[in-house]
Amino acid sequence: MTDYFEVHERDGPARIGELRLADSIHTPALIDDSIEDAGSLWSEERTTPAGDETALTVLPHRSFPAGTDTEVEEAFAVEYPTVEFPSAAVISRETAGDHGSDAYILSSASGIVGHASKFVDTITDVRTSIPADTALLLSGVATPANVATLAYAGVDLFDSDRAYVRGLEGFYLTADGEEFLEDLTELPCSCPACQRGRDAFDREHCAEHNVAALETELARVRERIRAGRLRDYLEGQARHDAWLTAAFRRLDQQYSYLEQHTPLLRQSTLLAASDDSMRRVEIQRFADRVCTRYRNRFEQPLALVPCSARKPYSESQSHGQFHDAIHYRAHKVSMTSPIGVVPQELEYTYPAQHYDSVVTGRWSAEEIDFVARVLTEYLEQNEYPRYIAHVPPGGYREICERVEKRTGIEFEYTVSDHPTTAESLANLRETLSGESKYLKREREHNTVRAIADYQLGPDAGTELFGTEISVDGWLPSLRVHDKEQLATIVPQYGTLAFTLAGARRWLDSSVPTKRVEIDPFVPQGSVLAPGIVDASADIRVGDEVVIEGPKAFAVGRASMSGPEMTTSTRGIAVEVRHVDER
Amino acid sequence: MTDYFEVHERDGPARIGELRLADSIHTPALIDDSIEDAGSLWSEERTTPAGDETALTVLPHRSFPAGTDTEVEEAFAVEYPTVEFPSAAVISRETAGDHGSDAYILSSASGIVGHASKFVDTITDVRTSIPADTALLLSGVATPANVATLAYAGVDLFDSDRAYVRGLEGFYLTADGEEFLEDLTELPCSCPACQRGRDAFDREHCAEHNVAALETELARVRERIRAGRLRDYLEGQARHDAWLTAAFRRLDQQYSYLEQHTPLLRQSTLLAASDDSMRRVEIQRFADRVCTRYRNRFEQPLALVPCSARKPYSESQSHGQFHDAIHYRAHKVSMTSPIGVVPQELEYTYPAQHYDSVVTGRWSAEEIDFVARVLTEYLEQNEYPRYIAHVPPGGYREICERVEKRTGIEFEYTVSDHPTTAESLANLRETLSGESKYLKREREHNTVRAIADYQLGPDAGTELFGTEISVDGWLPSLRVHDKEQLATIVPQYGTLAFTLAGARRWLDSSVPTKRVEIDPFVPQGSVLAPGIVDASADIRVGDEVVIEGPKAFAVGRASMSGPEMTTSTRGIAVEVRHVDER
Amino acid sequence: MSTPNPDVYEQGRGMDAHNQVMRDIRARNQRTYDPSEPTRVWLDEDNTPDGVYQSLTIILNTGGCRWARAGGCTMCGYVAESVEGGTVSHELLMEQIDACLEHERENAGDESSDLIKIYTSGSFLDEREVPATTRQAIASTFSDRERIVVESLPDFVEREKLTDFTEVGLDVDVAVGLETATDRVRHDCVNKYFDFDDFIKASDAADAAGAGIKAYLLMKPPFLSEPEAVEDMKRSIRRCAEYAHTVSMNPTNVQRYTMVEELYHDGGYRPPWLWSVAEVLQDTTDADAIVVSDPVGHGSDRGSHNCGECDDRVQTAIKDFNLRQDPTVFDQVSCECELTWDAIMERETSYGMPLSR
Amino acid sequence: MSTPNPDVYEQGRGMDAHNQVMRDIRARNQRTYDPSEPTRVWLDEDNTPDGVYQSLTIILNTGGCRWARAGGCTMCGYVAESVEGGTVSHELLMEQIDACLEHERENAGDESSDLIKIYTSGSFLDEREVPATTRQAIASTFSDRERIVVESLPDFVEREKLTDFTEVGLDVDVAVGLETATDRVRHDCVNKYFDFDDFIKASDAADAAGAGIKAYLLMKPPFLSEPEAVEDMKRSIRRCAEYAHTVSMNPTNVQRYTMVEELYHDGGYRPPWLWSVAEVLQDTTDADAIVVSDPVGHGSDRGSHNCGECDDRVQTAIKDFNLRQDPTVFDQVSCECELTWDAIMERETSYGMPLSR
Structure with a gap:
């Protein structure tokens, strides 16, 4: 149905889309000059407009402004005709659904923007109700300050009306807020309107500036989405307004909505610049999987160590020293804010080697709470013969002591001042004297299995790679074989990529498979959404998936979530790695 | 000595200054075309340059780049000549001091920018060593992303060199960071260089853009300083880079440096958008003064209530309801994040009616820690016959329970679900039945005394207004009389403004007076820095001060801190309210 | 009441929904x-076909509009001010009239008003609201005046009444709350049940x-944008002028x-700009009727307003226009906010409103 | 050593400070x-006044530079590579020479090098480093070659040695580490105690x-900006050419x-650009001497480098220039980073450096 909108890139619920008009618009964007309103049915009877590809035509509608009662909405709801040109249907939270249009205009926009909980509840509801590959348009609300948050929540199209009118009202808008024009001594902007200088600058120039600032902010948002770093941006920018901060926090509370839209892996660094970073899906998901899916397969004692600024940890000087002291006689688990705990096998797995955080030596109460909670859960799931904590005093130590109280475990502490002093390292070495060493092969096998657990579910490592496998290559670029090659660890993400043989083994195992069912064709390079019959609901962008159809068996990496695959009619759904004709 | 630099406005250590060249430069700013380098003494012997008012002349110098050993610095330190034109001396952290120049150039800039703790330690050191009314210049380091933090720490002058060169190196700079130009699909900026579009945009354009972005950011910084809202800006903007976040956090740890520069009051709203806001001077100072200076003078029970979004609390609907239920039978103290606790007498006092915070219903562990600590200290200082906690479940209740554990106090809880339900309000009303009422006069007297405690020190309220006073006006605009008028409460700040009679009483009391000693003249409207002989070190911007000189006795409000008054040679030091010739 | 057309079913559902919602809302009062x-x-002071008169305006409390009790008009809050039970006796109604005469004496002294205007927030000519006896008594009470205006829904307008x-020698006008000449808007946005034909x-x-x-x-009933509302008024005035002298x-x-109020509260409604009122008045001087306007609560958030700076001046111009019917009165007022209003008129859509507050 | 001038006191203090600091730094090794x-x-291969020769370069381990032991040059890390104690006997020095001849045989086969270059990280002509006997034995060892270059501080250059x-028939050159013709820079930035007059x-x-x-x-010793360093080299080359053939x-x-290294580590130093080297070589072709350059560790952060893309190409051009003395070799290389270098040359000051990494 969606002939004129396609999603190209995703960063959480935000996306880079393309509205395929005569001149394509790359969203999130302003639609200003490319929209034609066929008019309201409240004021007049209307006929279905002619429409063409030069503009998005708003089909005749009865809009329900914010505050309209649902009974009224039901009574006056209109049926939208099927048309052959790019079209938008006007909807409310109540009437949101698949009306066959390319775009949906939410008529209550003015009532939800500025109100964090209404906004988040409405947008998540609407976005879930309309097809994934359609654009959501909010008219008359976008400002340079709010548009990043709006796009982050999943809004694709905007107009400049609000920013323009606000300028005429004497408000100077920027990405960091709104000022009375008359309060400004100078103009903190480099747009053409602002070049004329403060004295010559009137309200019409202010309106012009506001639109330029909005366009600039949208370009920034698009660039951030392309880089997979919109959330990082918001953690700073949204703080300029209390409602925007509240909005992204409340969105974090809509975990399942965000989780479905958050990729399993990214190339870019995740910047944890505030305690809010801990509530990101990437962080919560990692902590959750470590506690519920992963299990330790080593028999040696636990050696808890602090994380390092350098990633992966193993490349840091301090971890080099820990490694030397441990000398294969303990299972190294790193404690870190904001990630929680990182078993040595998962040091390469996103986001364990992809985050950067603010180092001031001070742990916040939130950080201590979070890491203590994760470590407690981890230790409740994984038993060790001994528990060694090679951690410095302060936050790390406090966490360990909390965990001791909760779990009854007693740590052997090996650091008095700092973990990398000669004395501390000697302590660690001696504490482990007499412990058995694990072998290189064991370490490699366990790494492969741990990543399988993490990626596919509890016990997946054992189910898939429990016996009769061999591993070659160098960490983290390991290859797993049985008779033939089954999988490889992708070093930049620390995840498994399957061969067809690996995919078959996965399918045959008791581990739940992420499965994409396709029409009778043999995919070349990628599977497009229209060719998909069904897809597992738990598929996330970046997940390994098995593709099955009457004519082909294949394996690849998902470019859409499962729900998006089943509701989309356009766009690349899976990048295929290997394929067999049937 | 400083003939060519004057500070006009202050916002923490940041300031709006004026470098009085032929064309004045308003700082923080780029000095690019207005600096003349008389050259390095490392490479050649130099003579004192001619110099004139068209530019800031850098006197012949031996600069010590980052990493220079202090012994070398001492051995090669130069004496700067006294000159009659705008001049800058090149200094290091070691050689910083009063060299008689208008500006000081820190030669180790490239070594400290990017390193939070080095940066903060160096700048606070240097800024404290050079006179307050001189400009600090950091050359070759400013970028759109870091310049707000640099200015916040107290740097006044910059140049575009780094931003320009970075552009030629292919880095596209914005206030939210740095991207490889080649990674950009489009240009998120509206400056003239970026108007040409991505395809035609080369590295020289990128350099041009970077400089425009830096200039724009500086304009934004200046506007934020003028509005008293630079810190609020940083709490968002600085999060785009881990080192900048670390820098403002470490600066928060330099409490005495920040405190000296932070005004006692502001007109603008303080936005608390993250847990870092709790470590702002304004917040810490309020909490500190409530716990150490203020004391409760009511005999009624304590009624702890939650804060309201509307400020002052008394104007909110919920506090209206609490007020009705309490009906003068308890001392109302509001609990609030991020302020801590606010006794009813201080509801108007900055920042109690000047903050806005993010409301999501969730309390962070940091917030709970902070408010619990403040409430504990408060209750250790103030005893009540009964302790009633009219607070909702969740964070508020958790805090009360923590405080009960720490203090041994037991609260009477009067809320089951929500504090404003009819049931809860009835509970509160009934709990207080039988308690005596305080009188309107008592409330007014205690308000005046509480503000005096807060503003002037422990027991100030009793010492100054303990007996024989009368109060008229309506809260918060109260006037205090004995025989003549002594003081007024300034309603927008909730602080006392003294009359001459009030000032004399303050001076005669045992309460430490904030005193400014001046030369023999009669100040008209304001006292300028050069007229000041001495000033109390604890004077802060916004403080009431008593002015004494051979020819005049006066009272006014400080525009500079005490240390700034004594080290400045230019600028308005005190706005005089009343003056008597002697 | 309405003639059969393809919208009937929908309109019926719409009316039911409106009424249900309005009843729920009113029940909170x-x-x-x-x-x-x-x-x-x-x-x-009022402009009539016979010139400008001093006027006495009376809102009679008659127990309220029957239609409003069923749900009623989406913008009407007057029912909220009516008595419980729903009917008011002849005696009480006459007590109200006496109170009004007392008010007139106190405030106008000797000068009695030549124009009497009686509104009931319902229909004065509906005998379930105002019995024939009362109507006749009132006619007789005011028989010494020049002109009387009584409010009524078109259904109740009968020659005999x-x-x-x-x-008794009174010129009489019936004030009909037509609201708009566009049936669709009157039905769906205002929730008023009659048709323009009924008005004719x-x-x-x-x-x-x-x-x-x-x-x-x-x-500007709910659901219309500012430009739609202005357009609807221009059209309506021209159509009405054929049947109404004022x-x-x-x-x-x-209200x-x-x-x-629900829409307003949730951010979905803004009362019309005073500039819109001025625009319509200026634009429709060609219509063959006296056109007047009386913005209630002008300048407040809940009333017709501009930017806050110019509201009183524009209101004064409107009042002046009411008396003189001279569109040049609007040339005397201007404000920076006209720019904003221009932009709203150009940009506001029904799916992106309100664009300003 | 230096002639009295108004800077003496300061220079003495400066030298003491430099030496003290360098001793502390070296002590960490x-x-x-x-x-x-x-x-x-x-x-x-080396360019000499007599043409291009195959060369054998030897860094003799002589116990290190005496000056370096006092503190020494701010950029020199060679002392770190010297033996403990500080003197090496004749026998051991000759063992080193044998090892060098062995290296030559292994790598050059039959073709023996006509040019021998002996450096000591000190002064070959200082008899406390290399005894007269050893010097003479080495002269005799290489008597079959064409030319020998020996390193020395100017103090030790005496006709007799x-x-x-x-x-023995060898052409001989003394390699003098003049560093710069500017006494001020040599003293204060390099911390080398002699004067240009000593060099003469x-x-x-x-x-x-x-x-x-x-x-x-x-x-580019420490404390000079890129443009100052380039300027100093241009001036120095022209002055040296009067006294040196190469x-x-x-x-x-x-090092x-x-x-x-301290400055570099703390962000206060960047090695010179290869473009700066090229600029100086191109600019000084008028000087009456062979001018060559051999950037050590080119392209690395610690060596002379440009942007990382063009380093090898520029280095090749420099090598080529060394042999041919033809400035047009530099016309063959270009890179986007020349723009950056231009900007650095125009903008870098000694109080705002380094402006790039």
């Missing part, structure tokens, strides 16, 4: 009123009695316990 | 070296022995346990 006092009474007034019939009946029609129009075009104000 | 092995040895070589005297002494002078210059102008590289 707990207050009751004293039936021996008029709802309101005031003195003013009007002759009660003409017979009422006009014929009044004509037959020698009475006049004063049409009341409503600028058109009172009034901007919606946000308590109404659907409009 | 814990490593020692085997005195029976040369510090380094390699084969290369040089005739040891001329007498040494040149006279060499002349008397029929020996030549090869002057070594240092581009000038080897070498960019500073960041371990040096003051330069």
Whole structure:
């Protein structure tokens, strides 16, 4: 149905889309000059407009402004005709659904923007109700300050009306807020309107500036989405307004909505610049999987160590020293804010080697709470013969002591001042004297299995790679074989990529498979959404998936979530790695 | 000595200054075309340059780049000549001091920018060593992303060199960071260089853009300083880079440096958008003064209530309801994040009616820690016959329970679900039945005394207004009389403004007076820095001060801190309210 | 009531929904009123076909509009001010009239008002609201005046009722709350059940009695954007002018316990700009009727307003226009916010409104 | 050593400070070296007044520079590679020479090098480093070659020592680490104690022995900006050319346990750009000497480098220039980073450096 909108890139619920008009618009964007309103049915009877590809035509509608009662909405709801040109249907939270249009205009926009909980509840509801590959348009609300948050929540199209009118009202808008024009001594902007200088600058120039600032902010948002770093941006920018901060926090509370839209892996660094970073899906998901899916397969004692600024940890000087002291006689688990705990096998797995955080030596109460909670859960799931904590005093130590109280475990502490002093390292070495060493092969096998657990579910490592496998290559670029090659660890993400043989083994195992069912064709390079019959609901962008159809068996990496695959009619759904004709 | 630099406005250590060249430069700013380098003494012997008012002349110098050993610095330190034109001396952290120049150039800039703790330690050191009314210049380091933090720490002058060169190196700079130009699909900026579009945009354009972005950011910084809202800006903007976040956090740890520069009051709203806001001077100072200076003078029970979004609390609907239920039978103290606790007498006092915070219903562990600590200290200082906690479940209740554990106090809880339900309000009303009422006069007297405690020190309220006073006006605009008028409460700040009679009483009391000693003249409207002989070190911007000189006795409000008054040679030091010739 | 057309089913559903919602909203109102006092009474000056008169305006408390009790108009909060039970006796109604005369004496002294205007927030000509006896008594009470205006829905306009007034020598006008000449808007946005044809019939009946029609129009019911509302008013005034000698075009104000208030509260409604009122008045001087407007609560958030700076000046110009019908009065007022209004008129859509507050 | 001038006091203090700091820095180095092995040895091609020769370069381990032991040059880390104790016996020095000859045989086969270059990280002509006996034995060892270059501070350049070589038929050059012709820079930035006048005297002494002078210059000691460093080199090359037939102008590289390394580590120093080297070479073709350069560690952060893309190409051009003295070799290389270098040359000041990494 969606002939004129396609999603190209995703960063959480935000996306880079393309509205395929005569001149394509790359969203999130302003639609200003490319929209034609066929008019309201409240004021007049209307006929279905002619429409063409030069503009998005708003089909005749009865809009329900914010505050309209649902009974009224039901009574006056209109049926939208099927048309052959790019079209938008006007909807409310109540009437949101698949009306066959390319775009949906939410008529209550003015009532939800500025109100964090209404906004988040409405947008998540609407976005879930309309097809994934359609654009959501909010008219008359976008400002340079709010548009990043709006796009982050999943809004694709905007107009400049609000920013323009606000300028005429004497408000100077920027990405960091709104000022009375008359309060400004100078103009903190480099747009053409602002070049004329403060004295010559009137309200019409202010309106012009506001639109330029909005366009600039949208370009920034698009660039951030392309880089997979919109959330990082918001953690700073949204703080300029209390409602925007509240909005992204409340969105974090809509975990399942965000989780479905958050990729399993990214190339870019995740910047944890505030305690809010801990509530990101990437962080919560990692902590959750470590506690519920992963299990330790080593028999040696636990050696808890602090994380390092350098990633992966193993490349840091301090971890080099820990490694030397441990000398294969303990299972190294790193404690870190904001990630929680990182078993040595998962040091390469996103986001364990992809985050950067603010180092001031001070742990916040939130950080201590979070890491203590994760470590407690981890230790409740994984038993060790001994528990060694090679951690410095302060936050790390406090966490360990909390965990001791909760779990009854007693740590052997090996650091008095700092973990990398000669004395501390000697302590660690001696504490482990007499412990058995694990072998290189064991370490490699366990790494492969741990990543399988993490990626596919509890016990997946054992189910898939429990016996009769061999591993070659160098960490983290390991290859797993049985008779033939089954999988490889992708070093930049620390995840498994399957061969067809690996995919078959996965399918045959008791581990739940992420499965994409396709029409009778043999995919070349990628599977497009229209060719998909069904897809597992738990598929996330970046997940390994098995593709099955009457004519082909294949394996690849998902470019859409499962729900998006089943509701989309356009766009690349899976990048295929290997394929067999049937 | 400083003939060519004057500070006009202050916002923490940041300031709006004026470098009085032929064309004045308003700082923080780029000095690019207005600096003349008389050259390095490392490479050649130099003579004192001619110099004139068209530019800031850098006197012949031996600069010590980052990493220079202090012994070398001492051995090669130069004496700067006294000159009659705008001049800058090149200094290091070691050689910083009063060299008689208008500006000081820190030669180790490239070594400290990017390193939070080095940066903060160096700048606070240097800024404290050079006179307050001189400009600090950091050359070759400013970028759109870091310049707000640099200015916040107290740097006044910059140049575009780094931003320009970075552009030629292919880095596209914005206030939210740095991207490889080649990674950009489009240009998120509206400056003239970026108007040409991505395809035609080369590295020289990128350099041009970077400089425009830096200039724009500086304009934004200046506007934020003028509005008293630079810190609020940083709490968002600085999060785009881990080192900048670390820098403002470490600066928060330099409490005495920040405190000296932070005004006692502001007109603008303080936005608390993250847990870092709790470590702002304004917040810490309020909490500190409530716990150490203020004391409760009511005999009624304590009624702890939650804060309201509307400020002052008394104007909110919920506090209206609490007020009705309490009906003068308890001392109302509001609990609030991020302020801590606010006794009813201080509801108007900055920042109690000047903050806005993010409301999501969730309390962070940091917030709970902070408010619990403040409430504990408060209750250790103030005893009540009964302790009633009219607070909702969740964070508020958790805090009360923590405080009960720490203090041994037991609260009477009067809320089951929500504090404003009819049931809860009835509970509160009934709990207080039988308690005596305080009188309107008592409330007014205690308000005046509480503000005096807060503003002037422990027991100030009793010492100054303990007996024989009368109060008229309506809260918060109260006037205090004995025989003549002594003081007024300034309603927008909730602080006392003294009359001459009030000032004399303050001076005669045992309460430490904030005193400014001046030369023999009669100040008209304001006292300028050069007229000041001495000033109390604890004077802060916004403080009431008593002015004494051979020819005049006066009272006014400080525009500079005490240390700034004594080290400045230019600028308005005190706005005089009343003056008597002697 | 309405003629069969393809929208019937939908309209019926719409009306049911509107009524249901309005009933729920009104039910939140707990207050009751004293039936021996008029709802309101005031003195003013009015432009009539015979010139400018001093006027006495009476809002009779008659127990409220029957239609409103069923749900009623989306913007109307007057029912909220009516008595409990729903009917007011002849005696009480006459007590109200006496109170009004008392008010007139106190405020106008000797000078009695030549024009009497009686509104009931319902229909004065509906005998379930105002019994024939009362109507006749009132006619007789005011027989010494020049002209009387009585409010009624078109259904109740019958020649016989009007002759009660003409017979005592009063010129009589029926004030009809037409709201708009566009049936679709009147039905779906205002939730008023009659058709323009009913208004024409009422006009014929009044004509037959020698009475006049004063049409009341409503600028910007809910669900219309600012430009749609302005357009609707321009069209409506021109159509009404064929049947009414006077058109009172009034901007919606946000009354308590109404659907409009719900929208307003949630950010989905803004009362019309005073510039819009001025625009319509200026634009329709060609219409063959006196066109007046009386923005209630002008300048407040809930009333018709501009930016806050110019509201009083524009209101004064409107008042002036009401008396003089001279569009140049609007040339005397200007404000920076006209730019904003221009932009709203150009940009506001029904799916992106309100674009300003 | 230096002539009295108004800077004496300051210079003395400066030298004391530099020496103290350098001693502290060097003290951090814990490593020692085997005195029976040369510090380094390699084969290369060299341009001499008589044409291009195959050369054998030997860094003799002589126990290190006495000046360096007092503190020494701010950029010099060679002392770190010297033996403990500080003197190496004749026998061990000859063992080192044998090892070098072995290296030559292994790598050059039959073709023996006509040019021998002996450096000591100190002064070959200082008899406390290399006893007269050893010097003479080495002269005799290489008597079958064409030319020998020996390193020395100017103080030790005496006619008698040089005739040891001329007498066995070797052309001889003294390699003098002049670093810069500007006394102020040599003293304060490099911390080398002699004056340009001492260099002139040494040149006279060499002349008397029929020996030549090869002057070594240092581009960009600490405390100079990029443009100052370039300017200093251009001036120095022109002044040296009057006394030396060959000038080897070498960019500073960041050696371990040096003051330069301290600055570099803390962000206060960047080695010179290769473009700066090229600029100086191109600009000084008018000087009456062979001018060459051999950037050590080119392209690395610690060596002379450009942007990382073009380093190898520029280095090749420099090597080419060394042999051909043809400035057009630099026309063959270009890179986007020349723009950056241009900006650095225009903008970098000594109080705002380094402006790039």
